[in-house]
Amino acid sequence: MNPPRFTFHRFWAIVLKEFIQMKRDRVTFGMMIGIPLMQLIIFGFAINADPKHLPAAIRSADQGPFARTLIVALKNSGYFNLVREAPTESEAQRLLQLGDVQFIINIPEDFSRRLLRGERPTVLIEADATDPAAVGPAVSATRALAESVFNRDLPGPLSRLRAKPGPVDFRIHAHYNPENITQYNIVPGLMGVVLTMTMVVITALAITRERERGTMENLLATPVRPFEVMTGKILPYIAVGYVQVTLILLAAHFIFHVPMVGSFMLLYGVSLFFIAANLAMGITFSTLAKNQLQAVQMAFFFFLPSILLSGFMFPFRGMPEWAQWIGTCLPNTHFLRIARGILLKGNGIAEIIPELWPLLLFLTVAMTIGVKRYRQTLD
């Protein structure tokens, strides 16, 4: 019996071969660099969770100064773009129905008069709430507006009409991202998404390809050991993963000006485990897939929950419990928290431990299944 021994030269032979193949495979290489760039552009520039300048129609029956003040204030809030006036109720409804406007602001005819009388006149804001995320911030901005909008127009004795402060003074101090800038949240999260997307697919392909083209049989007939093949195939893609991480961090800093308060060394260090976890997942898929197409299909099953249930796209705590459980099993969920924690909150090793160990657990399990199944591929 000769015990399975890891030798560096065989491992290195695989590494070099993978690099040559990577260099020759222009499309895959393009994907590895193209996907992070594309995601950066799409998520970084195109997605905004706090949409402003939404089209709105005004139906004002009151031409008084208070109505005008209200309209100007709504405009200045930045959330409304008052594109047109709707003379009638039915005209206004049609605009909403067609989607030409997102809001209709109805100011009643005796608005100014009733305001001065202290009768709390009603301003009806009708919203096209088919997309709750689109109208939410605008609606809450309007509520805040009502408290202060007329303060300047109600001097002296009229000041009794000003909004009264509530019994409790809520002070909200938004830490880490006080301006509520979506990019600060999205761009660090992109690291996890891009790595999940490319790393799983690429390893799954790299190993399935060997089997599909028959080169695996040849490889197995040489003294090379399964563990050497696996690690030799993983290493080049870890390098690619780091190129992606670096690319995103550079964009985060120079293009999106994301604050980076934590330790880069720590982030780079933790990235290794996350990249390896995804690669191990890819290897596991490759042992299950019969061909490259199947490998890609399987990767999708992993990728979708990773992007949707990890807290990247939607608030994690907003999900029902079962969805949170699924999310907790995914490495991306934990890596997102780590990446955001280090970059935005300046977390250190002590703060990320609760997220680090699930990542390591996932890596260990995926790697074990991968190696176990990989060994059985031919016999």
Place this chain on the structure above:
Amino acid sequence: MAAHLPSAPADDFVIDVAGVTKRFGDKTVVNGINLQVRRGEIYGFLGPNGSGKTTFIRMLCGLLTPDAGTGTCLGYDVRTQQAEIKRHVGYMTQKFSYYEDLSIRENLDFIARIYAIPDRATVVEKSLERLGLQNRSHQLAGQLSGGWKQRLALAACLIHAPQLLLLDEPTAGVDPKARREFWDHIHQLTADGLTVLITTHYMDEAERCHRLAYLAYGNLLTRGTLDEVLTAAKLSTWTVVGPNLRVLADQLRRQPGIEQVVAFGTTLHVSGRDAIQLEARIAQIRTPAHQWTRVRSGLEDVFISLMDDAQDNFS
């Protein structure tokens, strides 16, 4: 035992296996094969597609573990010392299985690295030279024609100077000239002490082997030198030349005792295992219009007869 037979010591068998069996599910693909191959021999392995040749070779080179049976390959146990076997065996797969997106040189260099060959650059250079590949060394393997791919595969599986070469249909789809060159090369290698086990469907190649084995449905049906195989088959063959051979062939096929009627251009080969019955049948049909000659059975006649027989056993 070796002491009694100093001229043929036991360790002179490069391959020595007994009762080797492999099952996939409930299907027995290789059924209790015994085989001995001597050092420096070219051993031809023949048999129809799906007869278990490839599976048997995979067990010899350590890719598969036999379900039953024992034996050694290069003195290493085929069940437990697969890592050692892999180090000293060169295996050329049926399908080209080097990297098509790597150049010839990169492929050889990769294999040389895997085997940790000392002075790798020189070895790769010599290997390229020996096979006449040095002018094409930067060409991608995927762009090569069948013949060149086969040369590359041979060069690659020889790079670690193996003692045993297992070739699985190495000449399938290769033109006759390249095949001739390939065989010359194989003979040269065995003259230097290499042992070769080769599978093929070509009868001319089978005749260039020192020894042959015929496998069908996982069973080893016959083995030995060319003459031994031909004699053991006890097959009689006649040739017929003359007009309307097609009509004659149909007539012959209906006769009991006539097992094979095969057209070779303008000649028919008629064979049967019972020489007396065959001659009697022919005598009935024989007319002066046709010229009948008794010939020595060819290897192909023998193999087809063996295969038909094996099928009968299965049904």
